[in-house]
Amino acid sequence: MFKSHYLLKFLSAAIILVCVHAYGIDLGKVKGESGKVKGNGREVKFGREVKVERLKVKGNSNELKRKRGILKEVYTDELGVREFSSRNDGPDVEKYLRYVRLKKGQPWCAAFVCWALGETGIKNPRSGWSPDLFPASKVIWQRTRAIAAGDIATPRQGDVFGVWYSDKGRIAHVGFVDKWDGKWIISVEGNTNGAGSAEGDGVYRKRRLIASLYKVADFIQDKRI
Known part of the structure; x- marks a missing residue:
């Protein structure tokens, strides 16, 4: 009877393991997903865990694609963020600035990009200075390079673009490439507005001419050119 009892427990455990393997139960979801609440006229996530660890396998295309997808989820969740008083302030803006060790009131497009990369577990410069x-x-892409030379890679979702401002003599605005179609990009970027300003009031989805970009960087995988 004693042996039968333990044999029964063993068989039950084995059946459970077979079911988990066969039906693909998502153990990550069993632990619970982040909730959403409405606040200040927009949807806010709370309690989100970092969903990926830094990848050890650098060349695995499926893992890289998955990581790009998670990064997209992170930065698009921030669409609708607005400054509190149009002075580079407000809870979300200050969250981005804290990540790069800056106080409220500072320009925050680079801080937004670094924060989103950090939320995805991607190593980044943690800097509010766009050129960094x-x-x-x-x-992986630069406007001044000759495409015919074969040294330009096609930017992908989650890559970081920079816009050159001649009056500053440097890249002075950055954001995420969400889609690249050859002539235009769809972007998600912070500290901008409906007109695409580098001193805007929130996180927006924009459409920009590729010819207006200066450089694109890839923090997700090794250099591609």
């Missing part, structure tokens, strides 16, 4: 997002080791 384009080290030579990460740049």
Whole structure:
């Protein structure tokens, strides 16, 4: 009787394991997903866990695609963020700025990009200075390079673009490439507005001419050119 009892427990455990394997139960979802609440006229997520760890396998295309998808989810969740008083302030804006060790009141397009990369577990410069997002080791596209030379990679979802401002003599605005179609990009970017300003009031989805971009960097995988 004693042996039968333990045999029964063993068989029950084995059946459970077979079912989990066969039906693909998502253990991550069993732990619970983040909830959403309405606040300040927009949808806000709370309690979100970082969903991926830094990948150890650098060349696995499925893992890289998955990570790009998770990054997209992170930055698109922020669409609708607005400054509190149009002075680079407000709870979400200050959250981005804190991530790069800056106080409220500072320009925050680079802080937004770094924060979203960090939320996805992607190593980044943690800087509010836009040029810091384009080290030579990460740049995969540059307007001044000849495409015929074969040294330009096609930017992908989650890559970071930079816009050059001649009056500043540097890249002074950055955001995420969400879609690249050859002539235009669809972007998600912070500290902008409906007109695409580098001193706007929130996180917006924009459509920009590729010819208006200066550089694109990839923080998700090794340099592609």
